[in-house]
Each structure stands twice: as C-alpha cells, then as structure tokens.
Amino acid sequence: MIDFIYTTGWGAFIVMLMFQIPFLIVFFSIVNKKAFVDSTPGKTEASKYSSTKWAWVGLTIIAFIVVNVASIQYMPTVIEAGTGNAKEVTVEARSWAFDISDTNLRVGEPVRFSATSADTMHSFAIIHPDGQQIFTMMLMPGLETANTLVHTFTEPGEYIVRCLEYCGIAHHTMKTTLTVASN
Amino acid sequence: MSVAHRIIENTPFFGSMFRLEDNELNPINAWPALMSMTCFIWFTIAVILGWTMPAIQFLDLGSNWYYQNITLHGAAMAFPFAFQLMVAMSIHRAGGCLGKRADGPLVALFYIFMNVGGLLLTLAVLAGFHVTYTVMFPLPVVGVQTGQWDMWVLILGFTGIALVLISMILLYPIQILKMAFFDEKDENLQLAERSLNDPGMMGMVMGVLVLLVVGTPLLMVAGSLLLHLYGILPASMIGWAAKPVVFEFVFYIFAHNLMEAMALMVIGAVYATLPLCLADGARKLYSDRIAQLALWILLVTSLTSFFHHFFTMYPALPSTFAYHGNFMSYATAMGAALTIFTILATIWKHGIVASPALMLMLGGFVMYILDGVSAIVISNVAWNFKLHGTVWAGGHAMVVLIAISAIWMGMLYYHYPLMTNRIINDNLARKCIKYFFLAYIGLFYTFMAAGAAGMPRRNGAWESDWFIWGALMLVFGAGLIYAFYLYFMSLTKSRALEF
Ligand SMILES: [Cu+2]
DSSP states (O other): OHHHHHHSHHHHHHHHHHHHHHHHHHHHHHHHIIIIIOOSOOOOOHHHHHHHHHHHHHHHHHHHHHHHHHHGGGSHHHHHHTOOSOEEEEEEEETTEEEESOOEEETTOEEEEEEEESSSOEEEEEEOTTSOEEEEEEEOTTOSSOEEEEEEOOSOEEEEEEOOSOOSTTGGGOEEEEEEEOO | OOHHHHHHHTSTTHHHHSOOOOSTTHHHHHHHHHHHHHHHHHHHHHHHHHHHHHHHHHHTOOHHHHHHHHHHHHHHIIIIIIIHHHHHHHHHHHHHHHTOOSOSHHHHHHHHHHHHHHHHHHHHHHTTOOOOSSOOTTHHHHHHHTTSSOHHHHHHHHHHHHHHHHIIIIIHHHHHHIIIIISOOOGGGOSSOOOTTSHHHHHHHHHHHHHHHHHHHHHHHHHHHHHHHTTSSOHHHHTTTTOHHHHHHHHHHHHHHHHHHHHHHHHHHHHHHGGGGBTTOOOSOSOHHHHHHHHHHHHHHHHTGGGGGGTTSTTTSOHHHHHHHHHHHHHHHHHHHHHHHHHHHHHHHHOBOOOHHHHHHHHHHHHHHHHHHHHHHHTSHHHHHHHTTBHHHHHHHHHHHHHHHHHHHHHHHHHHHHHHSEEOOHHHHHHHHHHHHHHHHHHHHHHHHHHHTTOBSSOSSOOGGGHHHHHHHHHHHHHHHHHHHHHHHHHHTOEEOOO
C-alpha cells in the first residue's frame, strides 16, 4: 500500500484528496450555516476556540510529519545511496533527440542513469508502458556533473523515454524507447 | 477629466463596465478602473487562447499553433491580467485606506510598461517566438541559432519581457511603498482608515517587498543580456549572466516568489474584506495576531521553498537543498492552516452577509487552498519525480492563477460601488459564482488526474490516451468561459447607486 502511495501519481492523487475532502466539508458547512441558515453571532466560549485552534494546528503538523517522514525511503537519492553495483547508462539529450549508451535493460538489475544536455533545457523521463511517469530528470546545459538517478525495473516491457521540459518547436518529437527484458 | 478617465470613456464594451463619474475621488478611482478594464481585455483574449489549446489537438491543427497559443495564453494570464488586476485592487485599497492618491507618474508608467511590454511580447510570439511563458533559458537564444525564430524576434520578445519585469519588480513596489510610508495624506480620499498593522495592509507591504528583493537580481541578469543584444555591452561582460544555471536560478527564485507575493497580497485582501461583511457589524477578525503570524510564516517559509523547482536535478541541486525545499514547502501549509482557522473562526463568531463580493472571495479562497494541497504534494521530493513535467505541475500553475484572480474579482465586486457609484447586478453575479466554482473544480481535478495518469505538460502532439482529459478540459473550460461572460454582464448591467 505504502509503495503504491509513494511510487505512483495516483498515490499522490489519493493523498491530495485525503487533505482536500475534510477541508471542503468543514469549510462549506461552516460558511453555509453562518451565511444562509443562522447568521447570528455564535455563542461558543473563548476556550473552545482556543482548543480547536491547537487541535487544528497539531493535526496539521502531525499529518505533514507523517507524510514526509514516510516518503524519505522513496527519495531517489536515498535509494541511490542504498544501491550497490549498478549498470552504468549515459544519456545525452539535445534538440531533439536522445543519445543513450544502452537501451536494452533487465528486470531486477539496478541501472544508474547519468544524463546531460548538450544545448538547452531538456529532461530525461521514463514512462511505464501503462502511461504513468516513473521519473523525470531535468537537464540543464553547461553543468559540470551529470544528473544521476538509480532505478531498478520490476516489470519487462517497452518503456517510453520522453523530454518533458519544453525545448522548442519540435519538443514533442523528442521521444524514444527502452526495452526491459525479463530475467 | 484625467487621461485614465478619457481612455475608459472611449473604449467600447469594456469601457462600459468601468464608466466613472467625474468627482473628487478620481485620484483613487481613475487609474485602478483603467487597469481593471485593460486587464479584462487581456483576460478575454487569454481565456479564448487557453480553450483553443485542447481544441487545436482535436482538430489536428499542428504543434506550432499549440506552442504559440500556450505562450500567449500563459503570458497574458499571468502578467497583464492577474498581476495588473492585483495592482489595480491594491493601489485602490491603499489609496482609500491610507488616504493617498493612486495616480501620478509611477502609476502611469506601470500601466504603460506592463501593457506595452505585453504587446511587444505578443508581437514577438506571433512572429514565431514560441518559448512558453516560463522561459527555459537558453532556449530563446538557441532558438535563434537553430533557425526557429529570428534575432529581431528575440530582441523584441526580450524587450517586452524587460518592460513587464520593470513594471512588476520596480514600479509597482515603489508606488506601494511610497503610498504606505511617504506620500502626504489627503483626508478627503480616506474612505476607511486602516493602519499598516492591519493584517490586510501588512500582507500588501510584505508582498511588494518580496517582489523588490527577489526580483532585482533577475533584472540585473536579464538586463545584462538585453544590453548585450542591443550591442551596448560586449559578450565578455555578460558571460556570467548567460550561463543557464545563473539565469534559471534567478528566474525561479523570482517566478516562485512572484506567486508567493501574490498569495500574501491575496490573503491580505481576504483579511481586509471579510471583517467588513460580518453579520453583526463587528468589523474585526477573530484574531489579528494569528492572522499576522500566518502572514509571517508564509513569508519566511515561501522565500526558500523555490528549491522545489529543481528537485529532479541531483546532484546539481544537492539533496540537502532538495530536502530544505521540501520542508519549507510543507511549512507554508502551517501558514495556510492558521489562515483557514482565522477565517472560519471569524465567520463562526460573527456570522456573514452573503454578498456576491464575499462569496466570490471565499470561493476563491477555497480554490486557493485546494490548489495549495496539490502544490505541497508535488513539493515532496519522492512525488516530484513522478509528477514534475506532467500536467499536474502545469495545472497547478494555472489554477493558482485562477484562484488568486477569483479573490481579486470578488474584491473588485466589493470596490465597484466606491469606484463607479454603481452596484453590480446581484443575480448575474450569484450565477457567475456558481459556474465559476463548479467549472474550476472540474478543471482542477481534470488536470491533477491527467498528471497522475502521466500526461505530459507543454506537449504539442497529443497521444490517443490523453484526449479523454482534453475533452474534459474543453467542457469545464467552456463552463469557465460562461462564468466569465456572466461576470462581465454583472458589471455592464450594474445600476446607479441612489442616495
Ligand atoms: Cu527537450
């Protein structure tokens, strides 16, 4: 479950809803009551406001700590630090093509992608055959070190490589594929 | 009759929304009314261009049209529309609350720089300068080298951008600081006295200081490049500014904080207006101190949260900065939580009069919070790698502008009788708010879901899987257009105040 939350866009979408729906319910019920049902001043005691305030602030802090602490193990740099030997693949992006040192990869084998840009801003994004984005790396030209990320494919298939930073009038043609074979 | 007043008189349709009386309040009314009128002209064009983007894909009109419209739509929406509307409302508010004139050379210069700059950029885009509205340097220059657009087009476009930046980073902040701290007070112009400690005024002053401080480095960098393009500075002197890493960092420090400054202003506007719409006439927030604390938290945390634009650039962005950006982005939510509390506690304690002005502002506030949640989700490092580059990110930039604009449009409803001696058409306004909110919700979740599903942003050749999202964008976009039509009608069909 936690893997799904942090490794897919839909996981992020669900967490977003978990914050938004309670907010919408509370906000609309209060506004509706005090605007259309009974707009006379509330008779709530001062101490009740104060305890609500602290409960609300406390809840926000706890929610954000939980969401962020749980995400640490999914940060790419943390994953990279925990990976031993990885297959090295270099990527050079230019307007409007990718030069990838090896496009045949294997399931279960960690791959370190080291990517650079030769001319303008590009990105190197890998898209799952189901259309979801696995990751993107923003590539700025003129940097001394390559942008790196380690990824281990878990499913075989044809993965799409795409540039996601707008890079000129043929930006959408900047696309290729990677083949991941089962082990 | 002032120049501003005359331009309004002579503008068809849009002029009729802001027709002024010639009276002693002209020094605070005329320029804000002119800016509001002008920004809605830009808005109309921008809205239509936005709606055409999915339409271009359905009609298969080609990527060039798509990239042209995305550039024009984004630039017009963010600068001559949203920013200019904010300036109109804030100088009107500063004028009426502090008793200071909202006209004079700086205001006129702002108006000229913003709108002429916008026009020059528009001409450049029509001549092929398809860079999208977040300039990905060095694309503008690389585009010339690779024959995508001509050198003169680049110079024209950069000149336009420079004028717009000067208006936002220097002219407007200096005008507000001048009004707040230096200009002489005229009792006749002071409609509702407020001190600078008032959370509403405080948000405004914080906002302009942010623009001035984070914008000046960008002006230095962009100014150096432009002077080189004009042939004034040699290449050897501007090499530092032409480095992509230099340009991109100063650009995002500004662009990110521009949005945050607009947020500070808009929260300040809600804090300023809500107390005036309370059912028991209390005219105060639940707590000024908590409101001020929320603004301070937003100010401090937002300044360095811009790192979240660079999360996917490891190791050029060391992981410590990525983590810092992640933490700061989430900390802005503490400011938002306190703001939500203050607003709801005020409403609960005093009750509200559900005028269209207040309802649109509260609706805009809800939009702003919904968008804020989407923003902090994508500001988590782990999720950012999944979502950056999808329409989740593009959608966030877009809906935050809609949310902020909704609050200003609500505020314009509130200011409208003071400005024009007319009251808005209540029926049409209420109908507008309903469509506005529902269409917003539809569009917002369409963008977020499309992003979660992996649809890339700024892509001029859609693949078959993405058209379902495009169809929803067309439908909800049409809903928004209808809401905006109702908004215009609620102003043109206003009636004179009777005394
Ligand atoms: Cu590219």
